[in-house]
Amino acid sequence: MTALTLSTAAAPGLRADAIVVGVAKDTASTSGGLVVAPGAEAVDKAYDGRLAGVLKTLGASGGEGEVTKLPAPAGFKAPLVLAVGLGALPAEGGSFSAETLRRAAGAAARSLSGVKKAAFALPIADAADAGALGEGALLGAYAFEAYKENGKDAKNGKAPVAEIALLGTKPRDKAYKAAVERATAVSEELNRARDLVNTPPNDLNPESFAAVAQAAAKEHGIKVQVLDEKALAKGGYGGILGVGAGSASAPRLVKLSYTSSKAKKHLAFVGKGITYDSGGISLKPAGHNETMKCDMAGAAAVFAAVVTAARLGLEVDVTGWLALAENMPSGSATRPGDVLRMYSGKTVEVLNTDAEGRLVLADALAKASEEQPDAIVDVATLTGAMMLALGNRTFGVMSNDDAFRASLHEAAGEVGEDSWPMPLPDHLRKGMDSPTADIANMGERYGGGLVAGLFLKEFVGEGITWAHLDIAGPAFNEQGPFGYTPKGGTGSAVRTLVRLAEVTAAGDLG
Numbered sequence: 361m362t363a364l365t366l367s368t369a370a371a372p373g374l375r376a377d378a379i380v381v382g383v384a385k386d387t388a389s390t391s392g393g394l395v396v397a398p399g400a401e402a403v404d405k406a407y408d409g410r411l412a413g414v415l416k417t418l419g420a421s422g423g424e425g426e427v428t429k430l431p432a433p434a435g436f437k438a439p440l441v442l443a444v445g446l447g448a449l450p451a452e453g454g455s456f457s458a459e460t461l462r463r464a465a466g467a468a469a470r471s472l473s474g475v476k477k478a479a480f481a482l483p484i485a486d487a488a489d490a491g492a493l494g495e496g497a498l499l500g501a502y503a504f505e506a507y508k509e510n511g512k513d514a515k516n517g518k519a520p521v522a523e524i525a526l527l528g529t530k531p532r533d534k535a536y537k538a539a540v541e542r543a544t545a546v547s548e549e550l551n552r553a554r555d556l557v558n559t560p561p562n563d564l565n566p567e568s569f570a571a572v573a574q575a576a577a578k579e580h581g582i583k584v585q586v587l588d589e590k591a592l593a594k595g596g597y598g599g600i601l602g603v604g605a606g607s608a609s610a611p612r613l614v615k616l617s618y619t620s621s622k623a624k625k626h627l628a629f630v631g632k633g634i635t636y637d638s639g640g641i642s643l644k645p646a647g648h649n650e651t652m653k654c655d656m657a658g659a660a661a662v663f664a665a666v667v668t669a670a671r672l673g674l675e676v677d678v679t680g681w682l683a684l685a686e687n688m689p690s691g692s693a694t695r696p697g698d699v700l701r702m703y704s705g706k707t708v709e710v711l712n713t714d715a716e717g718r719l720v721l722a723d724a725l726a727k728a729s730e731e732q733p734d735a736i737v738d739v740a741t742l743t744g745a746m747m748l749a750l751g752n753r754t755f756g757v758m759s760n761d762d763a764f765r766a767s768l769h770e771a772a773g774e775v776g777e778d779s780w781p782m783p784l785p786d787h788l789r790k791g792m793d794s795p796t797a798d799i800a801n802m803g804e805r806y807g808g809g810l811v812a813g814l815f816l817k818e819f820v821g822e823g824i825t826w827a828h829l830d831i832a833g834p835a836f837n838e839q840g841p842f843g844y845t846p847k848g849g850t851g852s853a854v855r856t857l858v859r860l861a862e863v864t865a866a867g868d869l870g
């Protein structure tokens with residue numbers, strides 16, 4: 361992956377292949393013009409103070425994510441200057457938001473593929489800004505090339521930028537060093553989650569996913585336990601087994617335990633890990649299954665968050681539960697009409713085998729509850745209904761505790777993830793009444809995302825604070841890349857979970 365460094369060096373004498381500067385819209389100015397953002401003073405000076413004018417001539421507007429390339433001024437070691445748009449210049453005395461910096465760095469990093477070393481002469485007021493730029497750059501530089509013939513894109517000069525130096529920063533300053541360390545850990549693990557989501561389902565099944573988790577746990581001193589199909593049968597995990605019954609790849613439940621000797625709180629994260637969702641006997645029609653390798657994005661996010669917590673040594677205990685199964689139709693598959701006896705003891709009438717995520721999560725939530733954690737958060741690509749409600753960049757947050765739901769929405773906002781609080785209206789429970797079992801896995805069509813949330817709620821242990829993140833929309837980007845978000849797996853919810861762990865470790869939660 362791209363290496364991130366801090367540097368006090370000034371742009372002109374720097375040995376690099378490209379210098380990145382920021383350009384903003386100065387809406388307040390009478391000229392209605394373009395301004396070069398702080399951090400690029402030396403570069404501007406080398407253009408005799410005419411950089412903004414030159415960029416304007418080239419058609420730059422300063423809009424967010426806009427990239428303009430121009431030859432570096434005489435005397436520069438780097439041949440190329442890349443100007444990235446930051447949007448509106450903040451009002452007098454204000455500064456660019458962390459998310460603006462993250463997105464601009466991401467857009468710049470994406471345009472730098474093929475470049476070996478880039479230097480960012482972007483606005484950095486403090487260590488937090490350096491962290492935001494670093495994170496945006498590392499996330500933007502992501503590429504999934506495992507399945508390209510001999511790294512085809514890399515051969516065509518499109519390899520991700522190899523090194524990024526943040527200019528005007530203090531390499532020996534503790535706060536700056538910590539910010540870069542955090543950005544690196546979060547981005548590397550988040551990119552690993554993206555890799556898992558992008559890996560085709562013929563190569564990523566419950567068993568191979570569990571093996572990846574085992575290897576990472578070993579590397580980072582995380583305790584790991586894998587329940588295979590035999591152990592799941594012995595333990596009575598009817599939900600996970602029922603969903604995996606049709607597949608040639610048997611299901612798994614992976615438990616990852618990161619513990620800190622200084623922990624005062626314990627968080628449990630539960631991830632939906634359907635390595636492929638065909639719908640099962642309630643088979644999805646063509647047009648609905650092409651992207652269903654992404655249905656393990658929740659488990660990938662949980663996995664990445666636990667590893668990141670360990671790498672950062674956060675002072676909180678974090679247990680990750682990955683509920684892994686492949687949802688396939690076959691002679692041994694669960695049928696619509698079957699009743700499953702779940703881990704909690706409750707029975708579920710399966711009316712639609714495509715509502716499988718809630719079944720694997722129900723078992724994992726019930727199991728996670730046994731340890732009486734201070735809070736449980738599950739993450740799942742759970743419903744198409746949530747996409748209809750919130751679109752494809754925003755995840756829904758549901759909870760049995762209004763304050764906790766607000767905390768998650770806030771944590772997401774702090775790290776630049778779009779989320780929105782959603783209700784769990786009691787009256788929707790009735791639609792899941794079953795004449796045969798304790799509950800059915802389907803209810804009313806309207807409000808399908810909330811119905812799924814209400815189903816999960818029934819499997820959370822009595823008195824335990826719980827929240828549910830439905831990331832069906834933002835987990836997988838089918839459109840073009842933007843900011844630091846690539847096409848394909850996005851790593852949705854990783855940063856929100858890490859932020860929640862940080863806030864909890866700091867004692868700022870409950």
Ligand code: BES
Nearest residue numbers: 655712714715716741742743744745832
């Ligand atoms: N994995 C899907 C939800 C999904 C849809 C995620 C599109 C990402 C993109 C889930 O298992 C599913 O099939 N849900 C059904 C539930 C229904 C049968 C009650 C849905 O949303 O249609």
Ligand code: MN
Nearest residue numbers: 637714715716
């Ligand atoms: Mn499904």
Ligand code: ZN
Nearest residue numbers: 634637655717
């Ligand atoms: Zn699914």
